[in-house]
Amino acid sequence: MVDPEAGTPADLMARVARGDSAAFAQLYDLMAPRVYGLIRRVLRNPALSEEVTQEVMVEVWRTATRYDASRGSLTSWILTMAHRRAIDRVRSEQSSTDREQAVAAASSTTEYDEVSETVTTNLEVEQVRHCLSSLTELQRESVTLAYYGGYSYREVAELLDAKLATIKARMRDGLIRLRDCLGVTGR
Numbered sequence: 001m002v003d004p005e006a007g008t009p010a011d012l013m014a015r016v017a018r019g020d021s022a023a024f025a026q027l028y029d030l031m032a033p034r035v036y037g038l039i040r041r042v043l044r045n046p047a048l049s050e051e052v053t054q055e056v057m058v059e060v061w062r063t064a065t066r067y068d069a070s071r072g073s074l075t076s077w078i079l080t081m082a083h084r085r086a087i088d089r090v091r092s093e094q095s096s097t098d099r100e101q102a103v104a105a106a107s108s109t110t111e112y113d114e115v116s117e118t119v120t121t122n123l124e125v126e127q128v129r130h131c132l133s134s135l136t137e138l139q140r141e142s143v144t145l146a147y148y149g150g151y152s153y154r155e156v157a158e159l160l161d162a163k164l165a166t167i168k169a170r171m172r173d174g175l176i177r178l179r180d181c182l183g184v185t186g187r
Contacts, residue, residue, distance in 0.1 A: 009075065010073075013064060013067055013074050016060070016061065016064040017064040024061055028057055031057070031060070031075070032053060032057055034079065035056050035057065036050065038083060038086065039052045039085070039086040042090060048089060052086055055085060127182060128182070130181070131177075134181055135174050135177055139170050139171070139173060142156055142170045142171045143170075143175065143178070145160075146171060153168055
């Protein structure tokens with residue numbers, strides 16, 4: 001409740017500047033409804049408006065010593081603070097929304113197209129088969145054992161009863177021919 005004997009809002013503010021919490025309580029009761037009304041018109045969200053009103057009134061308490069009556073009325077000073085804080089919150093909320101939308105747009109995945117994936121895979125398989133058939137029998141056998149059979153160079157050499165250096169040379173030549181046939185460019 002505002003005490004009529006407490007004086008004008010400027011008198012209350014002078015007492016608030018000296019740390020008088022009772023004067024601040026009276027100033028709060030006097031100004032908070034107007035501050036809330038202004039902020040509510042800007043933000044349109046009751047919960048955010050209450051939060052910003054609280055922030056403004058805390059700022060009034062903290063910065064009471066900065067108020068200069070010669071520069072304008074107390075009401076104008078407080079409502080200017082409120083308006084600026086409300087605009088800052090609008091900008092902050094908009095920036096937050098923009099960031100969330102940008103993240104959502106960047107992280108959205110395209111739907112998996114099973115038919116397209118199947119067709120692409122089948123074409124790639126057919127191209128690999130065609131290119132494998134262009135290899136010599138010895139190259140194809142070495143590459144097939146290593147890549148499809150999962151054998152190491154040494155194991156391929158043992159299976160084919162050939163020297164390790166020979167198997168490495170066959171596979172190197174075979175892989176170069178496969179690369180050229182498939183149109184793969186080097187790194």
